[in-house]
Amino acid sequence: MIKVNGRNFEWEKNLTVTKLLQKKNYTFPSIVVQINGKFIPQAQYETALINDGDDVKVIHLTSGG
Amino acid sequence: MNVEKIKAAHKLLAEFKYTPGKLDKGYANKSLYINVSENKIEAKPVTEMMKEKFTGGRGFGLWYLWNAVTPETKWNDPENEIIISPGPVGGITQYPGAGKSLVVSLSPLTGSVMDSNVGGHFGPLLKFSGWDALELQGKAEKDVVIFIDGNAGIIRIEEAPEEALDSHLLVEQLYEIYADTPEDKRNISVVSTGAAAEHILYGMLNFSLYDTRRKAVRLKQAGRGGIGTVLRDKKVKAIVVKFKGVKGNLNNPADFAALAKTGIKMHKEIHAGDDKQCQMRVRGTTYLVKIMNDYDLLPVCNFKYGSHPDGNKIAAPKWIENFNIGKADGCWYGCTLSCSKVICDYELKTGPYKGQKVVTDAPEYETIAGVGSNCGIFDPQFIIEANFYCDTYGVDTISFGTTTAFLMECYENGIINRQITGGLDLRFGNQDAAMELLHQMARGEGFGRIAGLGVRKCKELFVREYGAGAAFLNDIGMEVKGLEYAEYVSKESLVQQGGFGMANKGPQHDEAWLIFMDMVNNQLPTFENKAEALHYFPMFRTWLGLVGLCKLPWNDIVPENNAQTDEPAKIPEHVQNYVDIFNAVTGKNIDKKEMILQSERVYNFQKVFNIKMGFGTREHDKIPYRSVGPVTVEEYESRQDRYDSQLKELLGMETEGKSTEEKLKALREYREAQYEKLVDAVYERRGWTPNGIPKLETLQKLGIDLPEVVEVVQKSL
Amino acid sequence: MKKLVTKEDSCTACGTCELVCSKTYFKEENREKACIRIETANGKSKITTCTQCGECIDLCPAEAIYRDKNGVVRIKKNLCAGCFACVGFCPEAAMFHHSDYIEPYKCIACGLCAKECPSGAISIEE
Numbered sequence A: 001m002i003k004v005n006g007r008n009f010e011w012e013k014n015l016t017v018t019k020l021l022q023k024k025n026y027t028f029p030s031i032v033v034q035i036n037g038k039f040i041p042q043a044q045y046e047t048a049l050i051n052d053g054d055d056v057k058v059i060h061l062t063s064g065g
Numbered sequence B: 001m002n003v004e005k006i007k008a009a010h011k012l013l014a015e016f017k018y019t020p021g022k023l024d025k026g027y028a029n030k031s032l033y034i035n036v037s038e039n040k041i042e043a044k045p046v047t048e049m050m051k052e053k054f055t056g057g058r059g060f061g062l063w064y065l066w067n068a069v070t071p072e073t074k075w076n077d078p079e080n081e082i083i084i085s086p087g088p089v090g091g092i093t094q095y096p097g098a099g100k101s102l103v104v105s106l107s108p109l110t111g112s113v114m115d116s117n118v119g120g121h122f123g124p125l126l127k128f129s130g131w132d133a134l135e136l137q138g139k140a141e142k143d144v145v146i147f148i149d150g151n152a153g154i155i156r157i158e159e160a161p162e163e164a165l166d167s168h169l170l171v172e173q174l175y176e177i178y179a180d181t182p183e184d185k186r187n188i189s190v191v192s193t194g195a196a197a198e199h200i201l202y203g204m205l206n207f208s209l210y211d212t213r214r215k216a217v218r219l220k221q222a223g224r225g226g227i228g229t230v231l232r233d234k235k236v237k238a239i240v241v242k243f244k245g246v247k248g249n250l251n252n253p254a255d256f257a258a259l260a261k262t263g264i265k266m267h268k269e270i271h272a273g274d275d276k277q278c279q280m281r282v283r284g285t286t287y288l289v290k291i292m293n294d295y296d297l298l299p300v301c302n303f304k305y306g307s308h309p310d311g312n313k314i315a316a317p318k319w320i321e322n323f324n325i326g327k328a329d330g331c332w333y334g335c336t337l338s339c340s341k342v343i344c345d346y347e348l349k350t351g352p353y354k355g356q357k358v359v360t361d362a363p364e365y366e367t368i369a370g371v372g373s374n375c376g377i378f379d380p381q382f383i384i385e386a387n388f389y390c391d392t393y394g395v396d397t398i399s400f401g402t403t404t405a406f407l408m409e410c411y412e413n414g415i416i417n418r419q420i421t422g423g424l425d426l427r428f429g430n431q432d433a434a435m436e437l438l439h440q441m442a443r444g445e446g447f448g449r450i451a452g453l454g455v456r457k458c459k460e461l462f463v464r465e466y467g468a469g470a471a472f473l474n475d476i477g478m479e480v481k482g483l484e485y486a487e488y489v490s491k492e493s494l495v496q497q498g499g500f501g502m503a504n505k506g507p508q509h510d511e512a513w514l515i516f517m518d519m520v521n522n523q524l525p526t527f528e529n530k531a532e533a534l535h536y537f538p539m540f541r542t543w544l545g546l547v548g549l550c551k552l553p554w555n556d557i558v559p560e561n562n563a564q565t566d567e568p569a570k571i572p573e574h575v576q577n578y579v580d581i582f583n584a585v586t587g588k589n590i591d592k593k594e595m596i597l598q599s600e601r602v603y604n605f606q607k608v609f610n611i612k613m614g615f616g617t618r619e620h621d622k623i624p625y626r627s628v629g630p631v632t633v634e635e636y637e638s639r640q641d642r643y644d645s646q647l648k649e650l651l652g653m654e655t656e657g658k659s660t661e662e663k664l665k666a667l668r669e670y671r672e673a674q675y676e677k678l679v680d681a682v683y684e685r686r687g688w689t690p691n692g693i694p695k696l697e698t699l700q701k702l703g704i705d706l707p708e709v710v711e712v713v714q715k716s717l
Numbered sequence C: 001m002k003k004l005v006t007k008e009d010s011c012t013a014c015g016t017c018e019l020v021c022s023k024t025y026f027k028e029e030n031r032e033k034a035c036i037r038i039e040t041a042n043g044k045s046k047i048t049t050c051t052q053c054g055e056c057i058d059l060c061p062a063e064a065i066y067r068d069k070n071g072v073v074r075i076k077k078n079l080c081a082g083c084f085a086c087v088g089f090c091p092e093a094a095m096f097h098h099s100d101y102i103e104p105y106k107c108i109a110c111g112l113c114a115k116e117c118p119s120g121a122i123s124i125e126e
């Protein structure tokens, strides 16, 4: 189990940021990702691994609409 | 078109001459009062008090309207006014999105005060002609056109019997009549509505601009709340302003250098960032369709669902195929976000103009979602056609979409039938029926007249005439205060439910759109956080309407380092830009705090205005359950996993073996209670009583404790 | 197409061109008001001026920018609404503005600077 934006989410092996975004269907263009408080640049989404128990933040940057 | 004949039929009813003066730091310091009952035209001073307390734009509109009406005034009384005001920053050309006008009137839908924000060139040209606001009162005997020549200093009321009513024709005719040469057309802007505004309650206003490249008139809409209906009721066919000589310094800003610097910084930011971010310059707001569909926020079938497999059929790529994309598609000079997209050579397939080819404004997100997905329709060609006809007939696409979706659900539930609809088979997805409904509105015929009453009055009618159950209709009728919902599903965001429910004019998202912060990011976990967001964002966004700015360049483009700032959701750098350009124009010295105070004054004043008109208390912030959670079994079961897990997590409920009805009920009780708690928290944060009335001390603190304001509040406390 | 071409290697960054330009355009020797700008970094010169690419033409909301019969991109001042969109969007950063003026300005390939350049770093190409 990991946390995504403070809510529980099923963990699986080899979970990368890209995979997580796919699973959550997070397609918004303007987001910021942090794993355990560490900022992950977009270039690393394919490779950055998420471990079981990690606290992930995927912040969508808009209060738009 | 026989323009000579149309022109010859004009009869001068009144003329007023004035000396056009220079603006002083963003203000003309006078406003134009026109009464079409008495054919009276006069200049009124804009006082220091007005500037101090109301800033401009929406603030001025509210103040003038407040003084014009009594609690007994109805929208169609001659005393009701339409006030158009661009705000002190309005008309600058350097900063993107600075050509907005704010329109204020008593609404036929809500009975209370309405404000609507619109692009096009009218507001800036009005101001350059020497007027901070135009106040229109009275009712003409016969159809009139008002003409303002801002260079010559002449204002006329002319009887105008021959012009078409529908905007795409009318506005072109007026350009022919009032432009001295074809080149002169760029100096003209027209406010108008269309034939449907005579028959429906959500008629809207078109504000034009002349597209010099495509040699066509373009129309931007003050859509919400039925102000077009008010204009038609006044028998004002159109208001025309002509001003030649737009330059970058006509506001006479206190600090032109600062304005230029901030504007250029923003142009650079858009140049560098838009391709990577929202791609507004090529797609306009259509980019939102896919996002809303992906996040279960795109209204489908009267807000039952938030997504649909066919959503991609009405997403941006389909629109780009249809667009004639220009590099300067701003609705005012200098808007490099350039979202006002165009469709050229569109051949109309239905209605009175069938077979004609038109240049038409492209549908925006709200329209696509409203007349499209929310009605179960996923055909771009239908949406283009419906958008064109809504514009030319003067119909608000949002109210039309939300009302039609509601009627479709009523139809599918047997609450209304073919006999009642006059043969229209109003199933979800039946685009021919939806289109016919729209044409009926323009003709003032059949079921179109009923649909034109809007959701609230339809509900009442169906209960009264057809014995429908009020409870179900209240659950699925997506309106608050009588205004139809804008096109976002708020079920999974309590804060957004509040954003819609507690908005002063009714459920429009221009006060707050907080779905991502709340639902996705989970950044507002406590009621205190939620209330703070529902204080800050509505106040901030209100401010844009006080000064004459567009919301989109605030957050549909962000600085590259925005994510690293302390409060990314606020886009701190852009807020500072706004402070800077306000100060650069007016020579004042506000900061981010004072900016919010300026808004709070006006916002609370508008709240008290609602109370004065007999609305504005807590009961008027009640929202339909469709906006809160699943109303029907079908809706619940479509997202069963989500709801089941919430019941387990939040209520510790064992969902195994429970019927959907039981679960629906438990979820509903929970969510409805949450909404009430939210309302409590927000009222408190805003300095209001639990009944939603601004406390005296709040008004005093804000300096909006004018005697007449205090009097209204004291009576209701 | 007439335009000013640059050879940055030959430029000694003496700044003559800037002064000639501002003098011609604005009757004042002030490099801030020149349509050509010389910058130096690590002993190398960088010359910024219009390449007459014409990107700004379609960008102008007032249709104030056009290409003349010699291929030079020019501004019709009377139509310019002073939005400075062109300044922000110029791919060469060669559309300039100065807060003394409400319109932007740019190189019109008049060639006066090239005549005065002592090192042959700029010249007019027809």
Ligand code: SF4
Pocket: B096, B097, B098, B099, B119, B329, B330, B331, B332, B335, B336, B337, B338, B339, B340, B550, B551, B552, B553
């Ligand atoms: S962003 Fe769009 S709506 Fe806003 S001012 Fe620019 S063109 Fe107009």
